[in-house]
Amino acid sequence: MSGELIEIKGEMTLLSVLRLASADMEVIREGVQHKRDSMPQLFANSPLVVDCSQLGDTCAALDMTVLREVILALGFIPIGIRNITDTCVEQAIQAGWAVLRAGRATGAPTRIIEPLVEGESKQAEPLLNSVKVVDRPLRSGQQVYFPEGSLVILQHTSAGSEILAGGSVHVYGSLRGRVLAGIGGDTSARIFCQKLEAELVAIAGHYRLLDDIDTDLKGSPAMVWLEGEKLRIAPMF
Amino acid sequence: MSRIVVVTSGKGGVGKTTTSAAFATGLAMRGYKTAVIDFDVGLRNLDLIMGCERRVVYDFVNVINNEASLSQALIRDKHVENLHVLPASQTRDKDALTPEGVGRVMDELHELGFDFVVCDSPAGIERGAHMAMYYADDAIVVTNPEVSSVRDSDRILGLLQSKTYRAKQGESVREHLLITRYSPARVAAGEMLGMEDILEILAVPLIGVIPESQSVLQASNSGAPVILDKVSDAGQAYDDFVRRFLGETVPHRFLEVEKKGFFKKLFG
Numbered sequence: 001m002s003g004e005l006i007e008i009k010g011e012m013t014l015l016s017v018l019r020l021a022s023a024d025m026e027v028i029r030e031g032v033q034h035k036r037d038s039m040p041q042l043f044a045n046s047p048l049v050v051d052c053s054q055l056g057d058t059c060a061a062l063d064m065t066v067l068r069e070v071i072l073a074l075g076f077i078p079i080g081i082r083n084i085t086d087t088c089v090e091q092a093i094q095a096g097w098a099v100l101r102a103g104r105a106t107g108a109p110t111r112i113i114e115p116l117v118e119g120e121s122k123q124a125e126p127l128l129n130s131v132k133v134v135d136r137p138l139r140s141g142q143q144v145y146f147p148e149g150s151l152v153i154l155q156h157t158s159a160g161s162e163i164l165a166g167g168s169v170h171v172y173g174s175l176r177g178r179v180l181a182g183i184g185g186d187t188s189a190r191i192f193c194q195k196l197e198a199e200l201v202a203i204a205g206h207y208r209l210l211d212d213i214d215t216d217l218k219g220s221p222a223m224v225w226l227e228g229e230k231l232r233i234a235p236m237f
Numbered sequence: 238m239s240r241i242v243v244v245t246s247g248k249g250g251v252g253k254t255t256t257s258a259a260f261a262t263g264l265a266m267r268g269y270k271t272a273v274i275d276f277d278v279g280l281r282n283l284d285l286i287m288g289c290e291r292r293v294v295y296d297f298v299n300v301i302n303n304e305a306s307l308s309q310a311l312i313r314d315k316h317v318e319n320l321h322v323l324p325a326s327q328t329r330d331k332d333a334l335t336p337e338g339v340g341r342v343m344d345e346l347h348e349l350g351f352d353f354v355v356c357d358s359p360a361g362i363e364r365g366a367h368m369a370m371y372y373a374d375d376a377i378v379v380t381n382p383e384v385s386s387v388r389d390s391d392r393i394l395g396l397l398q399s400k401t402y403r404a405k406q407g408e409s410v411r412e413h414l415l416i417t418r419y420s421p422a423r424v425a426a427g428e429m430l431g432m433e434d435i436l437e438i439l440a441v442p443l444i445g446v447i448p449e450s451q452s453v454l455q456a457s458n459s460g461a462p463v464i465l466d467k468v469s470d471a472g473q474a475y476d477d478f479v480r481r482f483l484g485e486t487v488p489h490r491f492l493e494v495e496k497k498g499f500f501k502k503l504f505g
Contacts, residue, residue: 137440139395140388156440158391174437 015079016043018071019051023061029070036074046228048076049100053083060087064095129167138163138177147184159199168192180207182226191224192236206231239272239347241354243373243410245397247389249360251381252417255453256475257357258286259464260377263479265320266464269352272311274342275325276369277359278333284324287314288460298326301338307345316465321351331365343372362396372402375411377482378441381418382429387438390414394441413444415478420449421494432492445478447471448491 020028036043048071052059064081071078081092082100092099130149138144138153140160150167161177163169166184168191175193182189182204189203196217198210203226210218221236244257254277261273275283278298284290289312295305300323307323314320323342326333346354358369370376376397380390397410404410416435423429436443452469456462464479466472470491477487 136398137394139398140391142395142399158438159388160392161395176438 015049016046016076017049017051019054020062021054023055023058025063025066025070028067029074032071032074032076036076044075046076047079049079050081050097051083052081052085052088055084057085059085062088064088064092064097068095068097132165137173140177150189156195165189178202181224187226189226192222194221195219196222196233201231201233203231208233239343239351239354240375241343241356241373242375242377243356243358243370244377244379245358245366245370245393246379246386247360247362247366247393248381248386251379251386252447252453253360253379254282254286254357255457255463256377256379256415256417256447257283257355258462259472259475260479260482261320261353261355262314262317262462263464263476264353264355264483265314265317267479267483268319270319270350271353271355272321272323272346272351273355273357274323274369275357276334276365277357278325278365279327279330280359281325281327283357284312284322285460286457286462287322288316289314289322289324290460293324296324296326297342298329298333300342301333301335307342307349316461331359331363331368334364334368336368336371339368340372362392366393367396367400370397370401370410373397373410374403375413375482377413377415377444378439379415379417380435380439382416382420382424382431382435384430387430387435391439394439412441413482414439414441415445415447416443417447418449419446419491421492423449425494443489444481445474446489446492447474447478 018032022028050067052062055062068078078097080098080100084092084099089099131152132146132149133152133154134144135154137155138157138161140158143162143164144151145164147166151163151165151169153163153171153173156173157163157171157175157177159176163177163179164183165181167181167186168189169179169181171193174195174197176197176199178200179191179198180202181191185204187204191201191203197219200207200209201224203224206226206229208231217233217235222233223236224231224233244253244260246253257273261271264271273283274297275281284293292312295310297310299305300307300310311321311323314322343354356369356373359365378390378393380386394412397412398404401410416432419432420429424431432446448470450469450471452466453463453471456466463469463472464475474491477490480487
């Protein structure tokens with residue numbers, strides 16, 4: 001056992017990033033509210049980083065205190081701001097923002113929230129867009145490995161089989177073996193199946209054994225996805 | 238070409254050899270010239286079940302090694318015409334089996350005019366089992382109603398799709414599921430997997446269900462394949478299975494608990 005009571009370590013954490021294309025507070029409020037209402041469970045109390053790289057000099061028009069209040073009121077937890085002009089830094093710190101170093105422009109697995117009104121909606125470039133379809137049952141001891149994209153299994157998979165995909169995995173039968181999606185680190189990969197009886201599910205290295213999973217989910221159509229560091233499993237219908 | 242049928246399971250003790258003997262005998266009884274080959278080199282059993290253990294002179298490995306001709310090694314069955322047994326070697330191991338050697342024997346059996354070649358696979362997924370399934374056109378996958386047997390059968394089905402000659406040619410081996418040692422009473426009591434559960438897991442067409450029966454052990458000990466016992470439920474179930482294999486539509490029997498009542502109706 002280590003004797004330290006606390007520990008501070010640099011770690012990468014997945015965060016939602018709000019990219020602003022307008023400094024108009026009403027536009028921001030409406031846009032964020034719309035996004036939140038479309039997926040309320042997903043975004044409730046979720047930490048948010050604001051990115052101002054598209055604002056340029058109009059950043060100065062942004063009231064940092066009001067921005068913080070607007071975001072809080074919508075149920076997010078504002079934790080930091082980045083890519084603001086030097087003149088705004090002081091105001092941001094005053095308003096309680098953590099000023100973050102500029103991040104990479106479009107890292108692959110960030111959930112992007114953009115104001116709807118201004119600027120055309122920009123989608124993150126999908127890294128893995130090819131699909132492989134398997135039309136036979138996947139038997140015990142068999143493995144399908146497809147790092148280039150998503151896998152679709154039209155039949156069942158057996159206990160002792162293994163599915164490995166760079167992207168998402170869809171199983172249109174019973175899922176009984178192990179299934180690993182996002183093996184290249186794609187945290188947006190998901191697993192879908194008609195009948196969840198898997199031994200192990202994993203996305204981007206985060207795994208769970210079915211033993212741990214709520215038993216009433218077993219045998220029902222389910223979806224598995226990654227929410228932050230946590231693997232979530234929910235019925236689909 | 239002769240039609241090559243492998244009887245396989247992965248797991249041991251589920252009834253592969255009993256099934257191979259009954260199946261080959263059933264085919265021969267219907268007039269098809271049939272050879273049954275024991276691939277369990279080193280653990281020879283088929284000759285006992287067929288009752289020809291005292292007539293083994295040359296064996297499968299001798300033929301592969303060109304130490305004897307195929308016709309010297311084939312043993313004519315004493316119960317049924319048209320049936321020949323190619324016994325395994327008891328003193329060798331499975332490394333003696335090679336794809337080339339087995340392929341040559343298959344070609345020769347075809348030249349000798351055999352309609353069916355039944356390959357009795359050893360347990361496991363190693364060389365012996367691999368060689369037994371390699372040239373197969375059809376596979377009879379023998380499964381007992383319990384989880385480990387079902388999983389092993391599933392594994393074998395995967396190998397049939399990837400490790401056989403047909404699979405390598407981009408074709409597929411026809412798969413048939415045969416459930417053996419099925420006890421409807423124990424299924425009803427929840428002690429055994431039900432037929433539906435097995436079918437759900439394996440998703441392979443069912444070709445027969447052989448009930449658990451005393452007559453199987455008696456038949457093995459007396460060296461007469463159980464299919465020759467026309468009175469026993471297992472013998473009749475094997476006969477149904479052979480007819481289904483040959484394309485007849487035969488309803489499944491012996492799936493209900495009151496099988497005794499059925500016998501009373503027939504023979505009582």
